[in-house]
Amino acid sequence: MKFLSGMCVCIFFFTVTGFTQGEAELVKKVRAKLDKVNDYQASGRMKIDVSFINAPESEVSVYFKKPNKFKVRKQDGISLLPKSGVSVNLNSILVDENYTIVAAGSAIIKGITAKVVKLLPLGENSDIVLTTLYIDEKALVIRKSSVTTKESGTYEMEMDYGKFIAWGLPDKVVFSFSTKDYKLPKGITFEYEKGGKKQEQLKDKKGRVEITYTDYIINKGINDTVFTTDK
Amino acid sequence: MWRLIRIELFKTFKKPRTYIAFAAIAAIVFLVQLAMYADGRQYMGFMLQSVEQSFQVSGVVLNGYFICFLILQTLLVHVPLLIALVAGDMIAGEANMGTLRLLITKPVSRKGLLLSKFLASSIYTVLLLSFMAFLSLFVSIIIFGKGDLMIMKSEMVVILDSKDVLWRYFAAFGFAGISMITVAALAFLLSVFAENSIGPIVSAMSIIIVFTILTSMDIPFFNVLKPFLFTNHMLNWKGFFERPVDYGEVLRSAFILVAHIVIFVSLTFYIFQKKDILS
Numbered sequence: 001m002k003f004l005s006g007m008c009v010c011i012f013f014f015t016v017t018g019f020t021q022g023e024a025e026l027v028k029k030v031r032a033k034l035d036k037v038n039d040y041q042a043s044g045r046m047k048i049d050v051s052f053i054n055a056p057e058s059e060v061s062v063y064f065k066k067p068n069k070f071k072v073r074k075q076d077g078i079s080l081l082p083k084s085g086v087s088v089n090l091n092s093i094l095v096d097e098n099y100t101i102v103a104a105g106s107a108i109i110k111g112i113t114a115k116v117v118k119l120l121p122l123g124e125n126s127d128i129v130l131t132t133l134y135i136d137e138k139a140l141v142i143r144k145s146s147v148t149t150k151e152s153g154t155y156e157m158e159m160d161y162g163k164f165i166a167w168g169l170p171d172k173v174v175f176s177f178s179t180k181d182y183k184l185p186k187g188i189t190f191e192y193e194k195g196g197k198k199q200e201q202l203k204d205k206k207g208r209v210e211i212t213y214t215d216y217i218i219n220k221g222i223n224d225t226v227f228t229t230d231k
Numbered sequence: 232m233w234r235l236i237r238i239e240l241f242k243t244f245k246k247p248r249t250y251i252a253f254a255a256i257a258a259i260v261f262l263v264q265l266a267m268y269a270d271g272r273q274y275m276g277f278m279l280q281s282v283e284q285s286f287q288v289s290g291v292v293l294n295g296y297f298i299c300f301l302i303l304q305t306l307l308v309h310v311p312l313l314i315a316l317v318a319g320d321m322i323a324g325e326a327n328m329g330t331l332r333l334l335i336t337k338p339v340s341r342k343g344l345l346l347s348k349f350l351a352s353s354i355y356t357v358l359l360l361s362f363m364a365f366l367s368l369f370v371s372i373i374i375f376g377k378g379d380l381m382i383m384k385s386e387m388v389v390i391l392d393s394k395d396v397l398w399r400y401f402a403a404f405g406f407a408g409i410s411m412i413t414v415a416a417l418a419f420l421l422s423v424f425a426e427n428s429i430g431p432i433v434s435a436m437s438i439i440i441v442f443t444i445l446t447s448m449d450i451p452f453f454n455v456l457k458p459f460l461f462t463n464h465m466l467n468w469k470g471f472f473e474r475p476v477d478y479g480e481v482l483r484s485a486f487i488l489v490a491h492i493v494i495f496v497s498l499t500f501y502i503f504q505k506k507d508i509l510s
Contacts, residue, residue, distance in 0.1 A: 053387070053388050056391075074289070077379040077393060078288065078390055079288075079290055080390075081286060081289065082287075083284075083285055179285045180284045182386065183386060186385045190308075
């Protein structure tokens with residue numbers, strides 16, 4: 001009986017280890033694919049869907065440079081990017097190898113079967129508590145990710161791929177996140193209650209940012225000043 | 232008629248008090264621009280505090296369009312006082328100087344005389360607003376440049392594309408023109424009753440101050456009154472900075488203001504026609 005129990009534990013241990021090794025290999029391959037991109041400049045359209053922000057859909061330029069510099073700029077305009085999602089790019093999710101990989105089965109994302117992999121950060125000071133990746137094994141790309149942080153709650157990204165799939169770069173990213181309350185005193189904003197019907201209070205604390213990329217310029221070099229200046 | 236209007240405009244612009252309004256507007260606009268140029272970043276930091284809790288803001292928020300919006304918000308509440316200064320003097324000033332009786336002995340109808348005076352007040356109002364528009368919009372654009380307009384409201388942030396802003400300012404200034412002519416019409420009406428210009432000027436100012444206070448106080452009892460106060464509708468120039476613009480509400484307010492103008496001017500005509508001019 002003891003022998004049988006020992007065998008079961010051993011089989012379970014080797015199976016789990018084997019699975020995890022397989023997932024680790026998968027993450028490594030995805031990372032290797034993303035690592036081919038040192039920098040990129042992309043053009044796209046950004047749509048913000050947040051209860052307290054009323055902004056038009058706009059043309060934006062997106063800049064990325066290794067290891068995790070990221071900027072969204074609107075030509076002569078204003079762009080808002082969720083703080084939690086300064087890493088709206090995938091490249092910064094797998095920026096280092098300081099995590100433990102746990103296999104979590106598989107799931108279907110938009111009709112595509114994806115391996116579910118959980119990354120547990122090893123660093124004590126990391127803001128990220130848990131990252132869940134849904135990896136398309138065939139294309140070696142991340143279809144969806146969910147990142148739970150200490151400060152900014154959980155945010156999710158869903159990616160659609162097209163002509164830049166070879167670089168692991170998506171054609172469309174939908175970023176969902178939690179927002180904090182927005183309120184300014186009416187005395188500062190010079191707003192007066194007009195009387196009549198009351199405006200409804202905005203309560204939805206979930207936000208969505210959608211970037212649809214139209215073009216990428218990859219590995220052509222980007223000046224660091226792009227990430228520090230507003231113009 | 233045009234000749235009469237020209238004479239009225241000549242008389243208006245001959246008085247030094249006419250230029251007080253222009254000087255006051257220039258001073259306020261210049262001070263706001265100077266303050267924003269020197270310390271605008273700190274001000275923006277304060278205004279954006281709440282947004283920056285969740286978002287990283289990229290781009291130049293402190294641009295000419297934003298400065299103009301800030302100036303309009305602070306200044307348009309006070310401009311009526313400057314309008315009353317001239318419109319309240321139109322009839323009472325003549326009575327005070329003893330020239331009103333002389334004027335109506337001329338071969339000009341009372342209606343014609345009044346109309347020319349009211350139109351002269353309206354032209355003065357439009358000139359004052361154009362001067363304000365030039366300083367607050369075009370000079371601000373020259374100093375701070377153009378860009379998207381970010382409006383921080385108490386519960387909402389509205390971002391307007393830079394290409395979608397200029398027409399809104401023209402429309403807002405047009406609406407402000409109707410608002411200010413309403414004030415001119417009120418001061419003009421009060422001017423009929425007095426023999427001295429101080430009375431109508433102070434009365435018009437008092438009505439506007441009381442109504443503005445009622446408009447700005449967020450007390451349920453006053454909220455019931457607000458739809459009936461013309462000062463409440465005067466603030467609807469801001470409607471052009473909504474996305475999308477609620478044309479129904481803006482046009483309704485514009486209509487109510489025009490109705491006020493018609494009522495005030497008609498009353499002025501009626502009273503002046505019946506009035507026994509003794510001075």
